[in-house]
Each structure stands twice: as structure tokens, then as C-alpha cells.
Amino acid sequence: MIQIRGLGFQYPKGRTILNDISLDFTPGNIYGVFGENGEGKSTLIKLMAGLLFPKIGYCQISSQDISRRSIENLQEIFLVPEDFELPALSIDSFEKINAPFYPKFSRDQFYQLIQEFKLFPKEKLSALSFGQKKKVLIAFGIAANTNLLLMDEPTNGLDIPSKSQFRRIMASAVDQGKCIVISTHQVRDLHSLINHVVILGQSKVIFDQSFSSVSEKLWFGRPKQQMMDEVLYAEPTFGGRAVLKRENFEETEVDLELLFNAVVSNPDKINTVIKSTHYDAKA
Numbered sequence: 001m002i003q004i005r006g007l008g009f010q011y012p013k014g015r016t017i018l019n020d021i022s023l024d025f026t027p028g029n030i031y032g033v034f035g036e037n038g039e040g041k042s043t044l045i046k047l048m049a050g051l052l053f054p055k056i057g058y059c060q061i062s063s064q065d066i067s068r069r070s071i072e073n074l075q076e077i078f079l080v081p082e083d084f085e086l087p088a089l090s091i092d093s094f095e096k097i098n099a100p101f102y103p104k105f106s107r108d109q110f111y112q113l114i115q116e117f118k119l120f121p122k123e124k125l126s127a128l129s130f131g132q133k134k135k136v137l138i139a140f141g142i143a144a145n146t147n148l149l150l151m152d153e154p155t156n157g158l159d160i161p162s163k164s165q166f167r168r169i170m171a172s173a174v175d176q177g178k179c180i181v182i183s184t185h186q187v188r189d190l191h192s193l194i195n196h197v198v199i200l201g202q203s204k205v206i207f208d209q210s211f212s213s214v215s216e217k218l219w220f221g222r223p224k225q226q227m228m229d230e231v232l233y234a235e236p237t238f239g240g241r242a243v244l245k246r247e248n249f250e251e252t253e254v255d256l257e258l259l260f261n262a263v264v265s266n267p268d269k270i271n272t273v274i275k276s277t278h279y280d281a282k283a
């Protein structure tokens with residue numbers, strides 16, 4: 001549904017931020033876009049929202065260039081940005097003014113989420129903390145029921161209980177018609193939520209794999225002595241936790257943080273194992 005091909009971007013007079021990016025985002029999935037600080041995650045999200053325009057290549061939604069900013073496309077995209085200003089309105093006035101832009105907006109769903117986030121419709125946005133304002137936008141974004149929901153660092157500003165509440169709410173928000181893309185450098189916050197991992201590094205896509213491929217080909221945990229030959233990446237500081245070629249080992253839960261560190265330290269090594277057939281991986 002979202003097709004990015006050969007996309008390149010740089011800010012005026014700046015260095016190349018994104019170079020030759022090609023990605024597909026399909027409905028029914030929650031994608032995590034990861035990368036170290038300054039790798040271009042927010043820039044990619046803004047390009048996907050039609051707020052920035054590629055210098056080269058394209059970003060299409062339903063085969064139409066997002067940079068054309070057609071009404072038809074914009075009403076199917078909602079972005080929860082990293083930083084934002086909200087008007088000095090009550091939550092319910094904000095909803096009344098903005099909901100009409102989104103044909104599939106559900107008021108019931110919005111007010112249910114507002115209640116779940118322990119907020120009140122008559123509260124003034126200007127009187128809320130940053131984390132509470134973010135919750136209003138997250139609730140609005142989910143209730144907008146757009147085909148594409150983009151979230152840039154959505155857990156920034158959320159306290160620890162709210163982060164798990166966020167994961168639970170997002171997991172229930174995904175349906176077959178929706179594509180959710182969440183960018184963050186806080187890899188742990190998306191634990192057990194996403195089902196596809198994209199990692200940016202040095203202006204490129206260095207990893208683009210479904211969770212099922214990751215858990216089919218990689219093993220995460222503390223290896224026993226006889227498993228050491230299969231270690232691809234290890235972190236002594238994590239009590240010896242490591243990423244191994246899975247081969248005949250039992251399936252383990254994907255450790256996102258370990259995966260991220262393994263990919264950043266040696267993308268080719270991890271990609272080769274994931275892309276190999278079972279037979280190749282053994283070779």
C-alpha cells in the first residue's frame with residue numbers, strides 16, 4: 001500500500017539524510033522503524049506523511065504520489081508527530097474541529113480511549129502535560145481510522161505504566177485495513193507490539209524483515225557451551241545474551257534491543273543469515 005522506491009533526501013545545504021531508500025508497507029501490520037539518533041527516522045516519517053518531498057525517487061500511497069497531497073490521500077494518513085503545538089481548546093472542541101477531516105473517524109472510539117488514558121473531554125489541552133497531550137493525539141490518531149497511521153517517537157513523554165498501556169491499545173487498534181508505522185530509538189518500548197522491523201543506518205535501510213523471518217532464522221538468549229559456534233553477536237554486559245543462527249534450536253522470543261545492536265554492529269552478517277535458506281544457513 002505504501003511503496004517507497006529509490007528515495008533520496010537532504011535538507012537545504014545539508015548532507016544526504018536518506019539515500020536510495022526502497023520499502024513496502026502493507027496493511028494489517030505494525031512496523032517499527034529504528035535507528036540511532038539523527039539517522040533520519042523522523043525525516044522518513046515526514047516524507048511518508050507528505051510533509052517533506054523527496055529529492056529523488058518517490059513515496060506512493062495506493063499508487064499515488066504522497067507529495068501531491070491530494071485530499072483523497074491526506075484523509076487516509078494521520079501523523080502523531082514527535083513535537084507539536086496544540087491549540088488552547090478543550091479535548092472535545094479539538095475533536096469536533098478536526099474529526100471532519102477524517103471520514104472514518106469514530107467518536108465512540110476516541111472518547112473511550114480518552115477515558116482509558118484517564119483524561120476528561122472538557123479538559124483544556126493547554127493545561128495538560130506533554131505526555132497527556134501526546135495521549136490525546138494517540139487517541140485521535142487511532143480513532144481517525146486512517147489506512148496509514150504514522151507515529152514518531154510516540155512513547156516519548158509517557159510514564160512507565162502508560163508505555164505498556166500504549167502497547168496494549170496499539171495492539172488492539174491494528175486491523176487488516178490499517179498500516180501502522182512507528183519510529184523510535186527506544187527499541188524496548190515496542191516490545192511485543194510490532195511484526196516488522198526496519199532499521200536505518202548511514203542513510204540507508206540496513207534491515208527490513210518481518211518478525212516471523214527473524215524468529216525463524218535467529219535465536220536469542222544465553223547460549224550453552226555447545227551452541228557457541230552459532231553465535232552471531234554477543235553482549236557481555238547483558239549477562240552473555242547473544243544472537244545465534246537458530247538452525248535446529250527451539251524458537252525464542254525476539255529480543256528487539258539485541259537484534260538492533262546486532263544489526264547495527266554487522267548488518268551484512270545478520271542479513272545473510274536471515275536471507276539464507278535453512279540449508280545455506282548451515283553452510
Ligand SMILES: Nc1ncnc2c1ncn2[C@@H]1O[C@H](COP(=O)(O)OP(=O)(O)OP(=O)(O)O)[C@@H](O)[C@H]1O
Pocket residue numbers: 011012014017035036037038039040041042043044184185
Ligand atoms: N529542518 C531541518 N533542517 C536541517 N537539518 C535537519 C532538519 N531536521 C533534521 N535535520 C537533520 O537531519 C538528520 C536526521 O534527522 P531526523 O530528525 O530525521 O533523525 P532521527 O533519526 O529522527 O533522530 P532522533 O532519533 O534523534 O529523533 C539529523 O542530522 C538532523 O540534524
